[in-house]
Amino acid sequence: MLITRPNHDITTNYLFYWSTLLIEQAKKSGKVVTDLNQKRANAKEFASVVKKTRPAMIVLNGHGDHSTVTGYDNEPLVTKNDNPEILAGTVVFARACQSALELGEEAVKRGCKAYIGYNDDFVFVTEDGKETHPLQDSTAKLFIEPSNHVVISLLKGHSPSEANSRSRAMCLKTIQKLMSSSASQDDSELVPNLAWNYAHQVCLEK
């Protein structure tokens, strides 16, 4: 498994920390993990590691748009018009905004086995004062844990479409819990944002 984890701003730093759980799980599952963290999440290292290790699974954390996923300092790592073929033969989870819209489609056309990602912005809510301890942010957990479940499910041997469904089911369960009468008003107001991610997380396959 290859994972990219830039951490140059608050958003990527949250994904950086929450991805440590994925690395631990992958290692427990006996997978070899290449961790392109912090400044190592750059285009040169990414291309080199993909070429050398031919990973079965690639997890991309970063910013993105409809045609790109970026690494450290928003350097493009994969771009629809530049190098979508770099994802050929792999199962990809891109925790980045919008990239399923065009990059994912193109990657699948060029041989990517499956591209799980978002066809609009990925949104999450954080608590003040938790920026330096993202894993202790119980609000962010409500958003990031379901998305982590894509990778956890893949590591357990589920197919990409099953992994996407299981992740979305976890998100829906969280939504329903927050919509129940037992949830606080503060927490129930998170639901529109969770529902957004739920609606826009997709699995693209041939």
Added chain:
Amino acid sequence: MNKQPPINTITDADIRKLVVARLRLLSRNRKISIGSSGEYSVDELIDRVQNNDSIGKKIVEIQLQYLQSLKEGVLLGE
């Protein structure tokens, strides 16, 4: 011929007011991270919606999609 009653229409400004009212319910000690745009406090989000800029439009879209999904029952279960 009977005169038809006027049809009430909801304007974009009305929708923004509705969204701002919903945003005012959010906890003040939280921020929303939206893509590469950054993190926004509740007060910043309210300003953005009132100014109708790209982030404000996205927040409106998120809230409207939620209301639509409630209407369609898509959050009730699969």
